[in-house]
Amino acid sequence: MFDILPGLNMMDLSNNHFYGELSGYLLRSANLRILRMANNNISGFIPSGLGNLSQLNELDLSSNQLTGEIPKEIGKVASIIYLRLQDNQFYGSIPLEIGILTNLLYLDVSSNTLTGSIPGYLGDCQQLSYLNLSNNNLSQKIPVQIVRLDHLSLLDLSNNLLSGEIPSELSSLENLEVLDLSHNNLSGSIPRGLGKLPDSVHIDLSFNNLEGPVPNGTAFRNATIEELKGNKGLCGNNAGLKPCENPQRKEKGHKRVLIIVLPLVGSLILVCASLGVLICCERRKSKRTTNGHGMDVKDDNLFSISTFDGEAMYREILKATQEFSDLFYIGGGGYGSVYKAQLLSGATLAVKRLHDLSEMADHGGFLNEIRALTRIKHQNIVNLYGFCSNATHSLLVYEYLGQGSLAKILRIDKEATELDWEKRVNIIRGVADALSYMHHDCSQPIVHRDISSYNVLLDSEYQPRISDFGTAKLLKKGSSNWSALPGRCGSIAPELSYTMKATEKCDVYSFGILTLEIIRGRHPGDLIDVLMSQKQGNIELKELLDQRLAYPSPENEKILVSILKIARSCLEVDPKSRPTMLVIYRLLSIGAPVVQHPGQTAVWIGDETMDV
Numbered sequence: 001m002f003d004i005l006p007g008l009n010m011m012d013l014s015n016n017h018f019y020g021e022l023s024g025y026l027l028r029s030a031n032l033r034i035l036r037m038a039n040n041n042i043s044g045f046i047p048s049g050l051g052n053l054s055q056l057n058e059l060d061l062s063s064n065q066l067t068g069e070i071p072k073e074i075g076k077v078a079s080i081i082y083l084r085l086q087d088n089q090f091y092g093s094i095p096l097e098i099g100i101l102t103n104l105l106y107l108d109v110s111s112n113t114l115t116g117s118i119p120g121y122l123g124d125c126q127q128l129s130y131l132n133l134s135n136n137n138l139s140q141k142i143p144v145q146i147v148r149l150d151h152l153s154l155l156d157l158s159n160n161l162l163s164g165e166i167p168s169e170l171s172s173l174e175n176l177e178v179l180d181l182s183h184n185n186l187s188g189s190i191p192r193g194l195g196k197l198p199d200s201v202h203i204d205l206s207f208n209n210l211e212g213p214v215p216n217g218t219a220f221r222n223a224t225i226e227e228l229k230g231n232k233g234l235c236g237n238n239a240g241l242k243p244c245e246n247p248q249r250k251e252k253g254h255k256r257v258l259i260i261v262l263p264l265v266g267s268l269i270l271v272c273a274s275l276g277v278l279i280c281c282e283r284r285k286s287k288r289t290t291n292g293h294g295m296d297v298k299d300d301n302l303f304s305i306s307t308f309d310g311e312a313m314y315r316e317i318l319k320a321t322q323e324f325s326d327l328f329y330i331g332g333g334g335y336g337s338v339y340k341a342q343l344l345s346g347a348t349l350a351v352k353r354l355h356d357l358s359e360m361a362d363h364g365g366f367l368n369e370i371r372a373l374t375r376i377k378h379q380n381i382v383n384l385y386g387f388c389s390n391a392t393h394s395l396l397v398y399e400y401l402g403q404g405s406l407a408k409i410l411r412i413d414k415e416a417t418e419l420d421w422e423k424r425v426n427i428i429r430g431v432a433d434a435l436s437y438m439h440h441d442c443s444q445p446i447v448h449r450d451i452s453s454y455n456v457l458l459d460s461e462y463q464p465r466i467s468d469f470g471t472a473k474l475l476k477k478g479s480s481n482w483s484a485l486p487g488r489c490g491s492i493a494p495e496l497s498y499t500m501k502a503t504e505k506c507d508v509y510s511f512g513i514l515t516l517e518i519i520r521g522r523h524p525g526d527l528i529d530v531l532m533s534q535k536q537g538n539i540e541l542k543e544l545l546d547q548r549l550a551y552p553s554p555e556n557e558k559i560l561v562s563i564l565k566i567a568r569s570c571l572e573v574d575p576k577s578r579p580t581m582l583v584i585y586r587l588l589s590i591g592a593p594v595v596q597h598p599g600q601t602a603v604w605i606g607d608e609t610m611d612v
Contacts, residue, residue, distance in 0.1 A: 007031060014038040014060065015529060022066075024049050034494075036060040038084065043067065051076030058082040062108070065089060070109070072097045079103060086110040086132065093117075094133075099124045108132040110156065118157070120145035132156040134180065139163065142181075147172050154178040158204065162186060166205075168193050174337065177407070177454065182206040182227075190234075195219050198331035200408040200454065206230045213244045217326065222412060314388050317341050317351055317395065324353055324393075331405075340400060349385070352396040370396070376442065380434035382457060382467040401465060407453035410521055417548050421556045423462045424518050428563060429588045430464040431456060435511060436585040438466075439504045449502045451510035452491045453517055495575055505575035511584070512570025515563060521546030531568050563588065 008029040014036045021044030026035075033055050042064040050059075051073035057080060066088040074083070075097025083104060090112040098107070099121030107128060114136040122131070123145030131149070134156045141164035142157065152173050162184040170179070171193030179194075179201060186208040194203065195217020203219055204227045211233025214220050225240030235244040320341035321328045330350070331338040341349045370387045377383070383399040406427065409415040419427075431451070438446040448455070448466065455468045493509035496502065516524035516531075524531075530539070542551065544564060552560055566587055572578050579587075 009055075010034040012036040013040070016040055018042060021045075022047055028052070031055055034058045037064070038062045040064055046071050048073050050074060053077055054079065056080055060084040061088070063087040067091070069093075070095050070098075070114075074098060075100050077101070081127075082106040084108045086112070088112055090114060094119055094122075096121060098122065101125055102127065104128055105151075106130040109136070111135040113137060115139070117141070118143055118146075118162075122146065123148035126150065128152060129175075130154045134158040134160070136160055141165075142167055142186075144169055146170070149173065151175055156180040157184070159183040164188075166191055166194070166210075170194060171196050173197075176201055178202045180204045181208070182230075184208050186210060189213070190215055192217070196326050196329055198329075200331065200405050200411070202411060203227060210234055214238055214241065218329065314390060314393075314395070316343055317349070317388070317397070318393075321351065348400040348402075350398040350400040352398065354394040354396065372444075376438075376446075378434055378437050380430040380464055380466060381437070382465040398467070401457040401459050401467075403458035403460065403462070405454050406456040406458060406464070406518070409458065410453060410517070413548060416521060416546070419462065420549060421552045421560065425556070425559055425563065427456070427458070427462070427464045428515050428518055429585070431466060431511065431514065432581060432585040432588050434464075434466045435507055436581040439507070439580065440582045445504060447502050447504055448507055448510075450491075451507050451514055453514060456514070493575070494573055503575065504581065505578050508570050508578045508581060508584070509575075511581070512567045512578075515567040515570070516544075519546065519560060519564065519567075520544055521548060528571060532571055532573075 009031050010033060011026075011029075012034070015038070017040065018037070019041040022037075022042060024047050030052065032053050034057060035053075036058070038060045039062070042061070043066065045068035046061070046066060048071050050071055054077065056077050059077075059080060060082065062084045063086070066085075067090065069092035070085065070090055072095045074080070074095060078101065080101055081103055083101075083106065086108045087110070090109065091114065093116035094109065094114060096119065098104070099119065102125065104125045105127050107122075107125070107130065110132045111134070114133075116138065117140040118133060118138055120143035122128070123143065126148060128149045129151045131146075131152060132154065135158070137160065138157070139161040142162060144167045146152075146155070147167065147169040150173070153175050154177060155170075155173070156178065158180040159182070162181070163186065165188035166181065166186055168191035170176075171191060173179075174197075176197060177200070179197075180203075182204040183206070186205075187210065189212035190205065190210055192215045195215030197203070197217070197219035199218040199221050201219050203223065206227055207230030210231040212235070214223070214228065214234060214236030216237075220236075220238065223238055225238065228234055228238060228241065235242050237243070318324075320343055321339045324337070324339055328339045328341065329337060330340050338350055338352045341351045343349065370384070373384050374386060382401065385397045385399065388395045388397065403409065409419060435448070435451070438448065448468075450468060451466070455466060457465045457467045459465065491510045491513045493506040496506060513524060513528070516527065520527070527544070541557065541561065541564075545551070545560070551557075566579075566584055570578055570584070
């Protein structure tokens with residue numbers, strides 16, 4: 001029947017009991033953009049005619065009984081963004097042709113029987129944000145080309161037969177949120193550079209043949225024995241590991257060599273220092289004539305964009321971070337690395353050192369954008385104090401929030417239990433208030449583009465603050481077409497996969513995902529499909545709650561039900577059917593209507609509509 005539907009652009013047959021093989025007729029719908037057939041009993045091979053679907057953005061055949069090799073014709077589908085083939089019976093190697101899918105954002109081929117090595121050409125899929133190759137029979141070394149994937153947030157290579165050392169270059173993946181290399185045959189030491197990754201990154205290296213000290217960096221500060229066990233040679237300060245040997249004995253053997261070499265080195269340093277002074281003097285003259293967007297120190301406002309030369313403040317930041325030493329590194333993202341800087345005045349700042357500004361198309365527009373953002377003052381938005389630059393560094397200066405990100409707190413059981421239901425409801429309301437302000441109260445609406453638990457910071461009172469406005473964009477109405485696909489995997493509105501346009505309703509969708517994550521304590525994942533199912537039915541509230549907390553009181557139970565209904569409305573496939581953030585904030589403030597069937601403890605979240 002599909003051959004007579006040339007205009008078909010979306011088909012979702014997931015979560016049924018269909019069986020049989022994929023029909024070639026399905027592949028005649030040349031305009032098909034989304035094809036989902038997950039969680040069925042479909043068997044056989046993927047037809048080679050797959051390459052005819054030139055407009056396909058999403059293919060989800062996960063959790064079936066498909067077999068054979070992944071067809072090389074997949075390389076002809078240049079438009080594909082999401083490719084989900086996990087939990088089947090595919091064998092053979094990962095096809096070479098996947099490397100030419102430059103728009104690919106999400107690749108999951110886990111839980112099959114794939115063999116061979118991990119192909120280095122996956123590094124050519126430079127938009128890739130989610131890469132899951134776990135639970136296969138892949139062998140040999142981890143290809144270093146993976147470090148080209150600047151946007152990668154999840155890398156799961158667990159439960160394979162991988163060998164060799166962990167590439168030290170993985171530490172350059174600044175957007176990484178999950179790194180799972182467990183249950184392989186990896187050897188050698190853990191690269192010190194991995195310690196530079198922020199403490200919000202989940203790293204699992206258990207059950208390998210690793211040895212030597214665990215790095216002291218932020219990434220391993222909260223690492224548990226569960227994430228490191230099964231490596232007999234590891235040592236360190238983490239609970240459950242043996243302490244490392246004292247290295248003092250080794251240092252004594254080097255003293256004689258140092259005594260001989262130091263006089264020669266001292267002479268060279270003196271010569272270099274003299275040259276350096278001359279060069280610095282020339283550079284300083286140049287800076288004084290070209291730096292026109294420094295930061296002004298005031299009583300109530302630490303910094304503000306002005307024509308004041310911010311060289312003195314720049315020097316203090318440089319000193320406070322020891323020239324951006326790893327000791328002060330607290331996080332990073334696609335646009336730069338973030339450092340903690342404590343000034344002589346006692347003020348503590350978060351300083352984002354931007355990547356090369358020459359990569360940005362419009363420097364003047366960027367500076368105007370920063371100036372506008374410094375004028376935004378809201379109790380639930382992180383304050384951007386200013387922008388400082390010279391020939392060496394370009395810095396965004398924010399207020400510092402010591403509690404860290406919501407994502408980090410939810411991941412650590414002890415800290416997550418501190419977030420009781422009242423605090424979680426308050427966080428949801430605070431984020432809604434901030435987004436409503438950005439969308440409706442600014443002179444030009446601001447679309448954040450990356451609302452997630454990683455970009456919600458908490459202060460000492462657990463009040464939420466939306467962060468990362470270095471990546472936000474000021475939008476004029478009707479001009480929101482950006483070339484890069486924004487947001488993190490799992491939080492992106494479905495229309496972005498084919499429109500590539502970020503709008504306020506995209507933030508609404510991400511807010512819905514974030515709300516479910518706050519209530520559940522982890523990303524909602526497959527729960528989204530259950531909530532949005534067209535089948536009306538009952539869902540037990542306790543299935544949607546964070547099991548680490550006590551069941552809510554009757555009053556909080558009603559509030560949570562209302563919030564869940566609002567979250568569901570945010571996840572509508574049609575953006576026009578989603579409420580605005582202004583409506584959402586008002587509903588959260590006054591309490592949304594609750595629908596509960598008499599005599600039932602279950603909450604009906606099926607197709608009940610709300611007046612938005």
